[in-house]
Amino acid sequence: xxxxxxxxxxxxxxxxxxxxxxxxxxxxxxxxxxxxxxxxxxxxxxxxxxxxxxxxxxxxxxxxxxxxxxxxxxxxxxxxxxxxxxxxxxxxxxxxxxxxxxxxxxxxxxxxxxxxxxxxxxxxxxxxxxxxxxxxxxxxxxxxxxxxxxxxxxxxxxxxxxxxxxxxxxxxxxxxxxxxxxxxxxxxxxxxxxxxxxxxxxxxxxxxxxxxxxxxxxxxxxxxxxxxxxxxxxxxxxxxxxxxxxxxxxxxxxxxxxxxxxxxxxxxxxxxxxxxxxxxxxxxxxxxxxxxxxxxxxxxxxxxxxxxxxxxxxxxxxxxxxxxxxx
Numbered sequence: 001x002x003x004x005x006x007x008x009x010x011x012x013x014x015x016x017x018x019x020x021x022x023x024x025x026x027x028x029x030x031x032x033x034x035x036x037x038x039x040x041x042x043x044x045x046x047x048x049x050x051x052x053x054x055x056x057x058x059x060x061x062x063x064x065x066x067x068x069x070x071x072x073x074x075x076x077x078x079x080x081x082x083x084x085x086x087x088x089x090x091x092x093x094x095x096x097x098x099x100x101x102x103x104x105x106x107x108x109x110x111x112x113x114x115x116x117x118x119x120x121x122x123x124x125x126x127x128x129x130x131x132x133x134x135x136x137x138x139x140x141x142x143x144x145x146x147x148x149x150x151x152x153x154x155x156x157x158x159x160x161x162x163x164x165x166x167x168x169x170x171x172x173x174x175x176x177x178x179x180x181x182x183x184x185x186x187x188x189x190x191x192x193x194x195x196x197x198x199x200x201x202x203x204x205x206x207x208x209x210x211x212x213x214x215x216x217x218x219x220x221x222x223x224x225x226x227x228x229x230x231x232x233x234x235x236x237x238x239x240x241x242x243x244x245x246x247x248x249x250x251x252x253x254x255x256x257x258x259x260x261x262x263x264x265x266x267x268x269x270x271x272x273x274x275x276x277x278x279x280x281x282x283x284x285x286x287x288x289x290x291x292x293x294x295x296x297x298x299x300x301x302x303x304x305x306x307x308x309x310x311x312x313x314x315x316x317x318x319x320x321x322x323x324x325x326x327x
Contacts, residue, residue: 013260013312014272020305021275024282032289038164042171044281049170050075050229050236052277054248055255056181057225059273062256063185064218065198065265066122070111071226072248073133074104076241078230080137083145083240086152093151101227107133108223112216130249137242145240156235170232177225181270194218198265254306255280262313279305 029036045052054071061068078100085091085099107129115125147153159166185191193214196204204211233244259276261268283301287294 010267011260012316013309014269014275016309016312017258017260017272017275017279021279021282024279024286028282028286028289032286035285035289038162039166040285042162042165042167044278044285045171045174046168047284048277048281049168049174050232050245051248051251051255051280052174052274053177053225053232054229055252055259055273055277056177056270057222058252058256059181059259059261059268059270060185060194060218061122061222062253062261062263063198063265063268064194064215065201066115066215066218067126067253068108068111068219068222068226069123069126069249070107070129070133071222071229071252072245073130073137074107074223074226075230075233075245075248076137076243077133078104078227079234079237079240079244080140080145080242081240082231082234083147084140086147086149087145093149097231100231101224104223104225104227104230105220106223108219108221108226109216111223112219115219116212116215134242140242141240142242147234147238147240152235152238156238168235170235173228173232177228178270178274185270190214190217195266195268198262198267200266251280251302254302257313258302258305258309260309263310 025036025041034040054075058068058071081100081103082093082096085096086093111125111129114120115122155169158169160169160172185194193204193209193211196207196209197211197214201211230245234240237244255276256268256273257263257276258279259269259272259274261272280298280302284295284298287297
């Protein structure tokens with residue numbers, strides 16, 4: 001009976017994450033008037049739709065044993081290219097959006113190729129990509145470019161009614177991305193190869209898995225997700241600016257780790273990342289309802305959670321090694 005109730009250690013971080021989110025929502029509901037409502041939950045998704053999308057791409061990168069520090073800069077570059085083309089060159093949005101998605105994907109392909117073929121650390125390559133993309137923003141303009149195109153304004157104001165409230169089109173995009181990512185991660189050869197490479201790259205090579213192709217595809221996927229998140233930011237902010245998404249790469253990594261993905265690779269869940277983003281959002285919401293706390297308390301709370309989850313991952317990894325030695 002006990003063995004049936006025992007949770008696999010791989011799923012323990014995501015169970016803890018989900019339990020923490022439910023607990024925080026209950027505490028908020030008991031403490032603050034108006035907190036327990038469907039619209040508060042919908043607002044978590046509306047305000048963090050772009051973070052969900054970029055965190056999905058980061059999940060694949062970390063699962064494969066890498067890291068991508070360029071995601072925030074690619075988002076800013078996407079907003080700048082979109083705003084410049086739409087406002088200053090009058091290019092139709094339906095041409096601009098596929099173009100910026102292609103730019104983000106190619107950016108990821110370049111970084112993935114350099115990482116694999118030159119055998120360089122992902123940290124160094126994506127750090128260079130971060131500076132490159134952020135610098136390119138200021139080549140386009142050092143000022144904010146406001147978007148008043150009717151297409152972008154219509155999309156930004158669109159509300160999709162649901163029981164108890166509404167969501168934005170950005171939430172629909174984010175949830176579709178999550179659903180596709182779950183399928184890719186758990187039901188395709190690409191997903192299985194990404195997990196295998198993150199677990200042990202040498203073993204993946206010996207197993208005959210397409211390591212080079214998978215690693216490059218992982219960074220292409222991250223670049224695509226970053227560009228798509230940039231498109232969502234343009235819908236949300238209606239502007240392009242070189243300082244958009246400054247430091248977002250760290251929030252993204254935090255969401256992925258809190259969502260149960262091992263920083264060492266090989267273990268992780270896209271659904272857990274979604275909950276990790278929601279936990280960050282609910283911390284911000286609770287601070288907003290409190291009214292007397294600075295927004296910097298969000299960073300402090302996320303920092304504490306990150307420490308706890310890294311320690312939890314370390315304990316689980318050590319326990320797994322001890323079990324193997326015992327066997």
